Amino acid sequence: MTTPTLITVAPTGAESAKTEVPALPVTLDELLLTAKECEALGAAVIHVHIRDEGSRPTLDPGRLRATVAALRESTDLIVQLSTGGAVTDPEADRLAVLDAGPEMASCTMGTVNFGDGVFLNRWEFIVDLHTRMQERNILPEYEIFDLGQLTALQRLLGKYGLPAGGHVHVDLVMGVPGGMPGTAEALVACRQAIRDLPAGTTFSATGIGRSTIPVMLAALATDGHLRVGMEDTISYAKGRPVESNMQLVARAVGLAHVAQRPPASTGQARELLGLSSRSAA
Structure with missing residues (x-):
């Protein structure tokens, strides 16, 4: 059978400023509209960063809970919260993201130079995040910025066990200055390493910028599966700014059809990832 394509939209991120990228969805209303539009096109997962009233990145617990609740009420998308936040966010605030009760959350598998900054992920913090998600029945998406982080994931799972539900899903974040390049060769190398992870492991890939x-x-x-969105790129093509996240999702959907791997529905996505149905959640 043809494997459907899981499409994740990452609409906002923590890097771009609203003043420089006017189409960036930063308010709850903008995020909800984006979510509905992208779900209608074929996205099944939404990777969420939120902003405050000044459009600055925030991990405010109340805003996170309200965002998760609103997305669940308005869409059937799998809500995946970022525990990365901005590179300056403290560990305690990043761990508290789980209190908002998402179905999924990110778990970055190592420290990486992130442009001019450093995205710090100590081993003890990774273990804490992983085990808290096990206890709360939240599915991690293990974010991989470099090949060695897949080895770190193998160590984590071997020592601390599988995620709740037993399914392992990773996202290859490629093309970040300081991380692995966004090339087919790098992806194939990661694909080989993923074979050393538990049977049935799935992966998505994110290409930053060009x-x-x-x-x-x-x-x-x-x-593999796809993650796209304005968190990862704000240019549709050379000299063409992205007008909306819909553009990026529509392109991913089109390529999935060309590959004869049409987009997974939200129901198929939950089955693929081993998540319980919405009615049982």
């Missing part, structure tokens, strides 16, 4: 299209094509050719 690596978006090469990474999408390589992922589709190797049974």
Whole structure:
């Protein structure tokens, strides 16, 4: 059978400023509209960062809970919260993200230079995040910025056990300055390493900036899934700013159809990831 393509939209992120990227969804109303539009096109997961009233990145617990509740009420998307936040966010605030009760949350598997900053992920913090998600029945998406982080994930799972539900899902974040390049060769190397993880492990791939299209094509050719959105790229093509997250999701959907791997519905996505149905959640 053809494996459907899980499409994740990451609409906002913590890096771009609203003043520089006017189309960036930063209010709750903008995020909800984006979520509905992208779900209608074929997205099944939404990777969420939130902003405060001044459009600055925030991990405010009340705003996070309200965002999760609103997305659940308005869509059937799998809500995945970022525990990365901005690179300056303290560990305690990042751990508290789980209190908002998402179905999924990110778990970055190591420290990486992130442009001019450092995205710090100590081993003790990774273990704490992983075990808290086990206790709360939240599915991690293990974020991989470099090949060695897949080895770190193998160590984590071997020592502390599988996620709740037993399914392992990773996201290859490719093309970040300081991380692995966004190339087909790098993706294939990661694909080989993923084979050493538990049977049934799935992966998505994210191409930052100009690596978006090469990474999408390589992922589709190797049974991978896709993450797109304005968190990862604000240019649709050279000299063409992204007008909305819908543009990026629509392109991913089109390529998935070309690859004869049409987008997974939200129900298929939950089955693929081993998540319980919405009615049982």
